[in-house]
Amino acid sequence: MRAYIAGVGSYTPDKILNNFDFEKIVDTSDEWIRTRSGIQERHIAADNQATSDLAFFAAKRALKSAGVKSKNLSAIVVGTATPDMPFPSTACLLQKRLGAPSIFAFDISAGCTGFLYALGIAENFVMNNYDNVLVIGADTLTRITDYTDRTTCVLFGDAAGAVVLKKGNSASGILASHFASDGSSWQLLHQPAGGSRMPPSHETVDQRLHVIKMQGNEVFKLAVRAMCDAAVITLKKANVSASQLKLLIPHQANIRIIEASAKRLHLPMDRVLVNLDRYGNTSTASIPLALDEAVRTGRVEKDDLVLMVAFGAGFTWGGVLFRY
Numbered sequence: 324m325r326a327y328i329a330g331v332g333s334y335t336p337d338k339i340l341n342n343f344d345f346e347k348i349v350d351t352s353d354e355w356i357r358t359r360s361g362i363q364e365r366h367i368a369a370d371n372q373a374t375s376d377l378a379f380f381a382a383k384r385a386l387k388s389a390g391v392k393s394k395n396l397s398a399i400v401v402g403t404a405t406p407d408m409p410f411p412s413t414a415c416l417l418q419k420r421l422g423a424p425s426i427f428a429f430d431i432s433a434g435c436t437g438f439l440y441a442l443g444i445a446e447n448f449v450m451n452n453y454d455n456v457l458v459i460g461a462d463t464l465t466r467i468t469d470y471t472d473r474t475t476c477v478l479f480g481d482a483a484g485a486v487v488l489k490k491g492n493s494a495s496g497i498l499a500s501h502f503a504s505d506g507s508s509w510q511l512l513h514q515p516a517g518g519s520r521m522p523p524s525h526e527t528v529d530q531r532l533h534v535i536k537m538q539g540n541e542v543f544k545l546a547v548r549a550m551c552d553a554a555v556i557t558l559k560k561a562n563v564s565a566s567q568l569k570l571l572i573p574h575q576a577n578i579r580i581i582e583a584s585a586k587r588l589h590l591p592m593d594r595v596l597v598n599l600d601r602y603g604n605t606s607t608a609s610i611p612l613a614l615d616e617a618v619r620t621g622r623v624e625k626d627d628l629v630l631m632v633a634f635g636a637g638f639t640w641g642g643v644l645f646r647y
């Protein structure tokens with residue numbers, strides 16, 4: 324018996340900012356952003372849209388694609404770094420809105436690896452007789468983006484992606500996973516204020532401490548190594564070689580990170596899903612958003628082997644290998 328992905332869905336808000344829009348906001352250029360990150364445009368949540376609003380539409384689509392009614396869910400696990408509010412969890416807000424009584428729902432925080440961590444947690448529930456678990460990665464990172472900082476503001480977009488995990492006895496399902504974290508370099512990517520360490524005050528707002536602070540080039544080096552480790556270890560656990568993969572779905576942070584990872588795995592780029600040109604870095608939404616695109620466009624079909632790998636704040640990283 325295995326936990327398998329029975330349905331997938333995603334949602335991106337309507338508003339789009341392209342690189343030329345950023346030329347008017349900070350000292351940057353379309354050429355710099357495209358060549359250094361691979362990003363061309365990103366979707367931005369409307370003023371009245373919070374993370375749970377994006378997650379709601381992604382969840383509805385995943386439930387429809389799985390043919391599962393929300394009343395038949397047994398749990399909701401949401402990976403997010405930008406919940407609607409510190410508490411209650413975004414998952415509980417979704418439980419109410421989806422109309423899923425008598426289940427349990429909670430958020431997990433693992434930066435951009437949040438969706439894969441959530442999937443790993445959900446797999447354990449599914450294998451322990453909680454069938455139909457809704458797993459969501461959703462973020463509105465643009466709400467904590469500093470639009471005066473050219474080194475970060477061009478990178479992020481908003482989105483949500485969701486899958487429904489079920490238990491089945493076919494060959495389809497999660498074959499192996501690997502999760503890791505290392506908090507020793509947390510300062511390289513963090514949001515300093517707003518938590519118990521530095522509660523909100525006039526000073527924290529004046530000093531712009533409620534936004535993402537990232538040393539991009541340091542994070543870059545760690546990301547390549549961690550994503551490759553995650554891929555190699557996950558494949559090894561399942562005794563699968565990279566050449567057997569139909570598709571690698573990496574976290575969409577930077578095209579150069581993705582290309583370096585593919586190169587180390589000896590995978591041609593036509594077997595790697597890249598959509599960050601259209602969405603930027605959507606944090607926990609990045610992998611389910613890409614998976615949804617892969618399924619909808621036929622790049623992943625029944626029985627294909629797919630490896631998802633991610634890296635994010637913490638630092639956290641991981642891989643999940645499944646047969647679709």
Ligand code: ACO
Pocket residue numbers: 350351352355356359360434435473474475477512538539540541542543546576577580604606634635636
């Ligand atoms: N436009 C023009 N110039 C810029 C811009 C910009 N938008 N941003 C930075 N620069 C300049 C810098 O100021 C610097 O100038 P200097 O040499 O005069 O000092 C120069 O470009 C090079 O800066 P680097 O930071 O070294 O640029 P790099 O090539 O590393 O690219 C980037 C920066 C795109 C951020 C890259 O490092 C990256 O993608 N890092 C990893 C991000 C990541 O993976 N994050 C983890 C997941 S995210 C999450 O968990 C939320």
